[in-house]
Amino acid sequence: MRYKHIFFDLDHTLWDFETNAIATLRELYEEHALEERGIPSFEDFYASYAVINDKLWDRFRKGFINRNELRTKRFSLTFLDFKIGDEKLTSSMSVRFLEVLPTKTALFPHTIEVLDYLRDKNYPIHLITNGFEETQRLKMQHSGIQHYFTHVITSETAGMLKPHREIFDYAMGLANTSAAESIMIGDTLDVDILGAQQAGMDQVYFAPGNVEDGVTPTYTIRSLQELKEIL
Secondary structure (H helix, E strand, O other): OOOOEEEEOOEOOOEOHHHHHHHHHHHHHHHOOOOOOOOOOHHHHHHHHHHHHHHHHHHHHOOOOOHHHHHHHHHHHHHHHOOOOOHHHHHHHHHHHHHHHHHOOOEOOOHHHHHHHHHHOOOOEEEEEOOOHHHHHHHHHHHOOHHHOOEEEEHHHHOOOOOOHHHHHHHHHHHOOOHHHEEEEEOOHHHHHHHHHHOOOEEEEEOOOOOOOOOOOOEEEOOHHHHHHOO
C-alpha cells in the first residue's frame, strides 16, 4: 500500500456540521422564543448567523480572535442584526449551542461504510481538526465513530490551527509516520488541502457540493465512497 496512515478532518467531511448545526439552532430558536424577541423566522435567524459565523471562523483561524470571542460574538452580532442587545440571551445561546450541538448525529453518506472498509484493510485512521477538544470528542462519541481513530489531534492539543504545517507535523509525530506514507482527507482547500501540501502529504479534497478553485489537490472526490478507489 502506498499510504500507511489516513488522516481525516471531522466537520464537513465525516460529521455533517451544517445539518447538525441547523437542527441545533432551530431547537434553540424555539427554546429561547426568538420570534417573540423580534426575529421573524428561523430562516431569517439562520441566514444572518451563517454569514457572521463564517467570517468569525476565518478570523479565528487567522489568529485575530480567540475561541471565547468566537463562541459569543457569533450570537451577539447575529442578535444585533435584529436590533437585540441582550448579554444574558447571548450567554445562554452560546452555552446551550455547545451543549446541544455535539449530541447531534448526522454523518455524511457512506461514513461508516468507508471507515469500516479502511479499518478492515488495517489502515491506522486519525483525525486532525480545528474544532475544540471536548466538543469534537462528544460529536464522535454521540455519532458512534470514536472507536475508529487511533489519534485525535485538535488544534487545542497541538497548539496550532490548520493550515499551519506544525499541526500536521505534530499529528505525524504522534502516529510515528512520515508525510510520504500519509494522506489527508478534508473539505476545505485553504485549510485541509493547503496545510497538508505544506507538510508534504498527499491530499483528498472532499467536495460533495461545488468544487472550489485555488489549491490543486492530489485527488478530488464527490462521495466518500470514492476513497475505495484510492485506498
